[in-house]
Amino acid sequence: MDQRTIGPYTVSAIGLGAMPMSMNGDRVYPDHDDAIATVHAALEAGVTFIDTADIYAPSWDTMGHNERIVRDALVTWGGSTDGILVATKGGITRTAEKDFGRDGSLAYLRSAVQKSLQNLGVDVIDLYQYHRPDRWLVYGEIIDNLKTLQSEGLIREIGISNASVEEIEIARQVLGDGGLASVQNEFSPRHPGSYGELRYCDEHGIAFLPWSPLGGTGGGARAVGERFGVFREIGEAHGVSPQQVVLAWELSLSPVVVPIPGARRAASIADSARAADLHLSADELARCAAAVNIEV
Numbered sequence: 001m002d003q004r005t006i007g008p009y010t011v012s013a014i015g016l017g018a019m020p021m022s023m024n025g026d027r028v029y030p031d032h033d034d035a036i037a038t039v040h041a042a043l044e045a046g047v048t049f050i051d052t053a054d055i056y057a058p059s060w061d062t063m064g065h066n067e068r069i070v071r072d073a074l075v076t077w078g079g080s081t082d083g084i085l086v087a088t089k090g091g092i093t094r095t096a097e098k099d100f101g102r103d104g105s106l107a108y109l110r111s112a113v114q115k116s117l118q119n120l121g122v123d124v125i126d127l128y129q130y131h132r133p134d135r136w137l138v139y140g141e142i143i144d145n146l147k148t149l150q151s152e153g154l155i156r157e158i159g160i161s162n163a164s165v166e167e168i169e170i171a172r173q174v175l176g177d178g179g180l181a182s183v184q185n186e187f188s189p190r191h192p193g194s195y196g197e198l199r200y201c202d203e204h205g206i207a208f209l210p211w212s213p214l215g216g217t218g219g220g221a222r223a224v225g226e227r228f229g230v231f232r233e234i235g236e237a238h239g240v241s242p243q244q245v246v247l248a249w250e251l252s253l254s255p256v257v258v259p260i261p262g263a264r265r266a267a268s269i270a271d272s273a274r275a276a277d278l279h280l281s282a283d284e285l286a287r288c289a290a291a292v293n294i295e296v
């Protein structure tokens with residue numbers, strides 16, 4: 001599979017979004033063995049980048065569920081795990097009183113990282129992403145907290161998620177040149193709103209990881225070919241799924257783009273991974289951009 005870079009790491013151009021195996025729109029989850037088989041299908045297809053988060057879990061009191069699936073899949077994988085990058089995230093809280101709060105404080109982030117280390121079964125997290133801004137705190141101070149965790153040796157590379165251009169700029173200022181490895185924002189034909197952040201990352205050589213790149217688990221991903229007929233038509237011309245066309249189009253937008261399509265089923269990620277080898281003509285790419293209504 002084509003390779004791209006995230007900070008110092010070389011990874012497959014298509015990653016695996018592990019979230020749907022623990023949290024998704026219709027709340028139907030694969031059993032543990034099926035979830036492991038899905039991660040293994042990704043690895044078999046050449047995927048070397050897996051995105052997870054501490055909060056990806058069916059309920060507030062099962063946090064770490066998705067990280068543990070990823071850990072178990074890597075432990076039981078027959079091949080080498082060298083060169084597989086697992087990225088997790090923290091900064092969103094889940095409690096009985098409040099599902100999905102925010103906490104960017106140093107004490108909270110340190111305890112979240114320590115739990116993620118345990119769930120993932122590693123000594124250091126290769127890429128730790130700050131999940132979503134805590135609006136009660138100053139963004140630069142939160143990024144400085146991540147820098148502290150890096151200096152303590154708990155995390156190697158730092159990424160941010162759900163960030164505006166202004167927040168990306170703050171993170172770059174705090175972390176210095178080359179210090180920000182990645183930005184993970186929602187981006188798909190259905191939600192192209194982060195195109196400005198994608199362009200900013202392109203300009204500054206920061207990996208841009210589109211989340212929900214197909215339109216999300218609530219049916220958006222499944223129906224992308226119906227909602228955006230151009231992706232279906234181009235897929236038919238190449239004999240591939242509309243989802244592959246969406247991902248190939250996203251890859252074409254910049255060499256910094258690494259989409260992380262989610263999957264519960266092995267067949268989904270096996271199909272999505274093939275998008276890395278799908279090359280669209282200039283005319284096809286222009287038709288995709290027009291359908292999404294962005295100026296490339």
Ligand SMILES: NC(=O)c1ccc[n+]([C@@H]2O[C@H](COP(=O)([O-])OP(=O)(O)OC[C@H]3O[C@@H](n4cnc5c(N)ncnc54)[C@H](OP(=O)(O)O)[C@@H]3O)[C@@H](O)[C@H]2O)c1
Binds near residue numbers: 019211260267268
């Ligand atoms: N940073 C954030 O705030 C944030 C928020 C949301 C998600 N994310 C990350 O982004 C990843 C992807 O987002 P997402 O899972 O929400 O949405 P998505 O990737 O747009 O869609 C996932 C859904 O698409 C289906 N699918 C995937 N490949 C397919 C294919 N080739 N053909 C047909 N269907 C296909 C899957 O079906 P099956 O389930 O049937 O396999 C899955 O339910 C997540 O896993 C997570 O890692 C991050």
